Amino acid sequence: MKRVASIMPLDADPALAIPAAADVREPAPAPALFSLRDVDLHYGRVRALHGVDLSIHAGERVALVGTNGSGKSTLLRVLHGLLAPTSGTVSCLPRNRQALVFQRPHMLRTSVRNNVALGLWLRGMGWRQARQSAVDALARVDMAELAGRNAKALSGGQQQRVALAQAWAMDADALLLDEPTANLDPHAKREVEALMQEFAQPRSGRTMTMVFSSHNLGQVKRLASRVVYLERGRVLADLPVHAFFNGPLPEEAGLFVKGEKI
């Protein structure tokens, strides 16, 4: 007798059933907090950014890497709305929902507590609440005992922590940091990195989005989920951190990772 392989209709076995069209749709991606399309930025005759396309989504920890002058600081300033592009389109989180921490934060000649509180007050918080939030945030970065000190007299690492306290007190959705640990000694570096790691943890069900520039590839590995490599203002690689350090890269990015390009 001729045997005929039985063919079970796919939908007879629930495990094999083809889901209805509505079920197979990809989960909606997290909304882009920052979106740049074909962005150029010129400083006079210097083209600091060149055709940059970049979307950054909620919860990402993006490291901007590249040689000196490749455009990292400029890109951070565009994301923060401090610089407008020469051409292209930019859509960014409102400034009051994000904080930018500079390599050398600017401190006013008043107490540490007032420095943090003034930043909050300028963003519309009442003075009394701003002072209380400043006290809480300084405790958060282990600076409570220095709250009354003149902020100008603090060390670089301490000033960096004050700037992070302010970002924390703002309850920002995104934190942008321009080489946050450059010029710090190894101990201060570790402290600031630990804070960045803590800030990246979910808070009240939200995860802070982080974009930072760094020349420290160890730090990039420890902190980033994604790496954007810039070369003369162009994005040459944009990869998950594991792929950036382990996968094939465009030649110039590969040389940079090997330390053969600085």
Ligand SMILES: Nc1ncnc2c1ncn2[C@@H]1O[C@H](COP(=O)(O)OP(=O)(O)OP(=O)(O)O)[C@@H](O)[C@H]1O
């Ligand atoms: N205010 C400015 N006026 C003119 N040119 C500028 C200005 N700021 C930056 N540039 C130039 O724009 C380019 C990009 O500079 P940017 O500071 O963004 O690079 P970077 O990657 O952050 O560098 P670094 O790693 O040294 O901090 C460089 O050629 C730089 O010289």
